[in-house]
Amino acid sequence: MLKYDTQNGVWASIGRNFHRITCLDYSQGQLWVGTDNDGLWRYDMGVEKWHRWGLEEGLPDLHISRSQHDKTCLRGSDRYRRAAW
DSSP: OEEEETTTTEEEEOSOOOSOEEEEEEETTEEEEEESSSOEEEEETTTTEEEEEOGGGTOSOSOOOEEEEOSSOEEEEOSSOEEEO
8 A cells, every 4th residue: 555745756655565455444544445445544644653453352354344434433334234443
């Protein structure tokens, strides 16, 4: 995954290569990435770190098909049911 540095006019890696991205959402300096089979990821632009949610963190499935951000949380859905993170 790459980000564009507007000050230097260059693309830079932000350290993840996803096999298949199914949805993206950006809010308040955080990039949310839903994947086909690797759960939900959040990249915090301020500290330049990734965090992953998977089955161990309570996701019902590793497939994230869509996301919707509101004022309080990010909601996503897997193949079978809805969940909120």
